[in-house]
Amino acid sequence: MPSTIYVVDDAADYRTLLGKVFTRFLPQYDVQFFASGDALCEAVATGSLPCPPDLLLLDLHMPGRNGVAMLQFIRQAGQWPYVPVVVLSNTDQQADVDACYETGASFVLRKPTDFDRLVSLLESLCHYWLHLNRRP
């Protein structure tokens, strides 16, 4: 079974961009996109998701539930305490980064503007979390 990756980002273009990157460079993963944290929560609540993902890429600034609220949701008891959550954001605010780690982010990264760097970042992220990292 291919590893499953969930991407939560409110910017449609960014989702398209990531989608392209995944189909072109990392086609071995099964990627699902969610336009907002609320959309993911709703999917979880209705049970339409088959299983917890193997990796979750999360935007920080979103309308509705933002990244930190999503992390609280994901890390709450009975949810997905062990799913690696990588926060991808444009922020350079240290307070935001701290808040992410406090609520249980696995990684907090700045969205690269350079395309090649974006590709290589995603490759190493997937490699690290889906192959090197040992899950509990």
Add this chain to the structure above:
Amino acid sequence: MAKTTPIDLPDTTDESAFIPIVAIGASAGGSDAMRDLLASLSPTTGMAFVYVQHADASQPEAITSLLSPYTPMTINEARHAMPIVANQVYVLPTSEELDVRDGVFVRVGHPEQAISDMPIDRFFLSLIDRQKEGAVAVLLSGSTVDGVLGLRAVKAAGGITIVQDDTARYQSMPRSAVLEGVVDKILPPAEIAAELERLSQQMPLFRQTVMREEGDIEPGERSASALSDESEEDMRSILQLLRRAMGVDFSHYKINTIRRRIIRRTLLFKLDSLRDYVSYLRQHPEELVQLYDDLLINVTSFFRDTDTMDYVQKVLLPQVVREKSVDEPIRIWIPACSTGQEAYSLAMLLLEVLGEQEAGRTIQLFATDLSESAVAKARLGSYSRGEVAGVSARRLQRFFTKVDDHYRINKAVRDLCVFAPHNLLKDPPFSRLDLISCRNLLIYLDGTLQRKAIITFHYALNPGGYLLLGKSETVGTSIPLFSQLEKNYKVFARKNDIDSRASFSMAPRSVDNDHVMVRPAQLKRTVMNEHNAERAASGPAGSELDKVVDLLLLNQYVPASVVVNQDLEILQFRGSTGLFLEPSPGKASLNLIKMARPSLVFELRNVVHKAQKTGEAVRKTGLEIKIRNKAHYVAIEAVPLDTSTEERLFLIVFEEVDSPVIPSMKTADARNQRIRELEIELTSLREDMRSIIEEQEASNEELQSANEEIISSNEELQSINEELETSKEEIESTNEELLTINQELQVRNDQLSEAYQFAEDIFGTIREATLILDTDLRVKSANPAFYRLFNLTADTTERRLLYELDNRQWDIPELRAMLMDIVTSDAQFQGFELSYNTAKLGEKRLSLNARRVVRQKDAILLAIEDSTERQRVQQLLAGREAWFRQIADNAPTLIWVTDAEGNYTFLNQVWAQFTGRSLDDVTAAGWDASLYAEDLAAYQTLFHDSVSLRQPFEAEYRLRRHDGEYRWMLEHAQPLVGDDGQFSGYIGSSVDVHLQKEMNQELDRRVQERTTELSALNDNLERVNRHLRQIQAIAQIGTYEFDSLTGEIFPSDEMLAFFGYVHANFQPTVTFLNAITHPDDIEPIQATIRQAMIDGKPFSYVRRITRSDGEMRYLLNRAERLPGTHNRVLASVLDITATKQVEEQLRERTTELTRANELMEMALSTSKAGLGQWDWRTNATVWDERGKQLIGFASDEETANITGWINRIHPDDRALVMKHAQAAMLNSEPFMLEYRVVHDDGNELYLLGTGQMEKDEYGKPLRSFGLVIDISNLKQTEQKLKQTALNLQAVLNSSDMAVAFVKPVRDEAQTIVNFQLATANREFARVVDSSVDTLIGQVVTDLSKALWQDQTMAILQRVMASGKAYQEERLSANKKQWMLITLKRYDDGVVVTGQDVTALKEAEQQQLDLLNQLESSNQNMQVLAQLRQQLRERGELLRSSSHDLRGNFGIIQGAASLLSMANTDEERSQMLSMLQRNMQQATQMLTELLDLARLEAGQEERQITLVDVARLLRELADSVQPMAEEKGLVLHKSGPDRLSVWGDSMKLNRIAQNLLLNAIKYTQRGSVSIAWQLGVDDDQWELVVADTGPGLSVSPSADRGEGIGLTITRQLCQLLDGQLHVDSQPDVGTRFTLTFPTHYAGGALPDS
């Protein structure tokens, strides 16, 4: 030991002296069992019974009395020195410890000594110890573990042990004994008694168990003993059987012990003699095992023999430890260890002695016993409470673990001990031992065996080793081998210089099982070992010669040899193997390799291996062993043995050979020969080695695989175990479920039973006979009603076919068919009528109902209703009805009946005949037609009213007869009401009353005629009367006639008018008259009348009456008795009330005058005024008393002249007074003046004099009346007041405050028209530019110029009316002076104060200035804070917009890169649109940022024009309407149609657009609204944009783009001097309220 002489059967002289003692132990619940036992016990058993009751039970006396009723035997309380007599019962006291010695109770120990808490054990043990005579021990109910040790001892001593079975109330004591295996019989008390009796009958045999003194009797002498040969023979056979079966020869054990135990068994099997037992044994080989175990029973305990143990611990063991170096093992052997207590005791002692040093030491404690069961128990190491009784608490805690009821030896102790079955006398002993403890074994052996044992010990011990024996044991004849170390404790040391001659017979240990028949394949004669010593046992006497010889030969001449199995375990020894073999150190082992001398080991293994391979004998010779520096040469031969068993056995023959001849001549031949030999040997060795190695490798592999198999199977076992665990849990849970289900079922069952019970009860109670039939129509059951009805019983009914019942009365084909129908087609029937006729019951009408009911099987419920009675009643009813009809039809009246609604239901025949109509006719047409038309309405009303009220009624009417004539009928109708109160109709009867009616009418007519005549007469009379009344009325005289006898009065109308009555309500009686008469008048009037009646003279009186209208009238009556009568009076009445009233008024006026006089007098005296009168004509004066006092006249002075008064007046006032007096006189005015009078004593008084002149009708003065009042005090007060006012004025004048008091001036209507100045001070006067004196009395309107001008009055009036103070500060125009003017209401006036507050005012102004400064600096602070906030916001804004730009650029980059890689047009266009979109976003953001920068740099300027913002906003809203619709939002606009203000239309548009677009963008559902309106003040207008979106987030950076838009909006708003207020709630919405000015300074100019 017992001192009794040997007793035996025939020739015993003191047979009677032997009394078997039955010891009975019991504890809780034991006395009941004892009672039962005694009750069943024969009193002549010849035994003595000793009853030991546990200490915690009741006292012996109590027990004695308790038991005595149950047995004829004497029951004694045992006492010291009491001899024991047969057939008596002894109860052992609990207060002291008694033993039995030689048939006498003996006290042991000091009386004060603590009593053992195990009295039963103690007594049993002591009994066996001291008495040693055949004893029987019985243990009854009890809750302790007492008695177990005692029973063991009894059994060991050959006694018989019996315990109570589960009839015991407390089972713990008997049961623990049973568990211990020391019990022979388990019986209820009664059977114990029977068993005892039986034993007593076997007395001769029983007596053989008596232990005889036999210690020194040699086996040979036994023939001399009193035993009969026969008995001896039997004994021997038994021993032989034993030896054959168990491989143990008991013949050299002390024969008496053995015998006793054998006899015990004999007794137990209820056999009469040993011979019987022999034959029993032959038939039941298993009994041999029991016997063997019994024979080996031994008494042992922990730390037995305390003294010795102390010695061992304190001296012996430390010595042993000391003598050994640390690395040498300490080796101890305990032969005959029984159940291990001795071994464990020593182990514990050793551990205690070693203490800390124990760690490094190797300790080997060998404990062996012949009995495997004992060894097994020893290995277990688990002991009961009784068994560990001798262990101190400390040791118990250190070395034992309590498991349930048992104490288990700890591992530390257990690991030191090695337990093994071992025959000391036959098996090879252990060797190199440091200590042997063999206590209480030798006593069971005869001399021969004792010696052998001692020799074995000597052999086994190290030099200097120790031997520990029992108290009564010695080394006996083997003294040279040991020296006694300590006399008291039987400790011996091995003597080293003497060589013991131990020899071991190597009989196989367990021949009984395998019956291995050994057939040596090859047997060589060998030279006997020089150490081959004397044989162990002498042959049994009297055996066949062959056997003896064989044995001799075997022992003497057979070479030393052993039989081994494949594992080289030695099974048998032959000959003396001592030279070649020795027991190995460590665990006792019979492995050949371990036992063989080291130099032999290799070759032994080799030859056996070869023999196994080849199947032939292999021999190896020339092996050298060195023993004590002497070399021996040995040859060994391994011979495979063919046995019937699977296992291969080998006979290993050892042979000592001569030393190989060393070739003396060194010839080449010999050398060559030697070389060849060596080469051959080498070759064979190599071959051997190779094969061995190969085999070893193979076996290694096998081992490996076996190991793996073991591991795997181990794992399998583990998994199986886990599975088992799981299944166990499952089973448990299933069990739980089952329990629950069971419980549920139980509940259901209860419900079911209840329901069934209900059904049964109903079935039993219903009055209808009911039958339950099965499908064969057999009666299943019937209820009591059925039996009652048909007089049947259950026996004759149940299980019978229905139609067989009651002599086939029920055999009714129709019924049967119907019932069968029910069975076949589930039909049912009801109300099947049946006539049932029997001689017994008569005829019965039955109504049958049946239906199918389903119980467990189909059944039919048949209910039989007995309708006989009902039908009878119905018939009766019909009969009665017929009667009634008959009666009704024949009665001479018309009878009718209606139902409840009033419809006729019955008309009798008479009715029909009378009217000629039938019931049907009436029912159809009603009977109205028959009624006379005039009567109809009245009758119908009556009828319907009565029906509705259900009342009886009576009517008369005319009814048409059949011939058409109407006849008068009288009708009575009665409502029909049933027993239950139910109204059911009317029954009526009518009678023809036509004749009576007509006669009545005739009568009436006649009466009428007479009446007319009478009334004409009456009219005449009336007229006469009227005339009379008119006369009376004119005369106002009432007349009446009075009958004094009857009290009747006949008044005229006039009289009644006086009374106020009319005829109608006047009761003409005296009583009534009296009632209205004044009560005071009644009696005199009656007296007058009575008098008049007597003298007949006319009389008169006045009567006061109360008229009907309540007024009282005086009536004057004049009366005279009617001439010629005695009782009638004619009287006239005259109303004299008016006269009376005038009299009354006169009297009242007089009274009033008197009272007025009094009042005047009182007034004068209270006012302290004097009254005087001056007659002008005479000049005379008259003064009353007070007047005199005041004027100064002496009380008695003549005051007749006016001059007296004038003289008294003060000379200064005299002229004035006279002037006033004259003036008053002239003007006829009242005189009033204050004047002073001087009294004679010089006192001066101020008087107020008043006067009034009276004139005659011509105006001439007649006289004056005057009053004088003393007002001296008043005058003084007035003076004082004047002074005070002056003072007050001074105070007021001195104040620098202007003060004035004004009083209101009121007009007639009490409205205030003006105010008058009452008081003012100088300051006030100064203010109003006047002087004080002129001011007072002025009205304020004159001063209003200085006050409030035309407001003055209004202000004052307001203060006056409301009572509220009025204050005003006023600046005087000229003087630059501040005045504070205050108005306050005071009393009935207003106080006006004016104060100079110029200084105060100035200070206030200063303070105000300071405050303003503060305000402005505050504003500066706020501006600063705002600036800071703006800076922060701008930083935030820049950051967030840079994030957004970053995001855009990231996507632009990505899209650009992807564009170059895109494969399809679609993808390319997607990328392009993405690029475009993000570039646009970025551009827009940059534009906005630029805008913002321009705004902030102040480059934007406002272009103020007149704008219709309503139009502007409406158009804007219309333009964004599509966007809102696209998102499904509702856009509200509200505001006035026109709203023209000054403003910058471009910027307003931008602001509004910005807000609206944002609102639409971020609102997902709901509505967006825009509203405009003029503000509260006209110089402002308001713009409101609200949405139902998510609300503004706290951090502006979270929402992209919004931050910058909002910031621009803010800036624009600020530019337009507007104010922006945001009200936002998460998830509710956001509301922007903007306020702009409607005009700007110089707004009209476009470029300002």
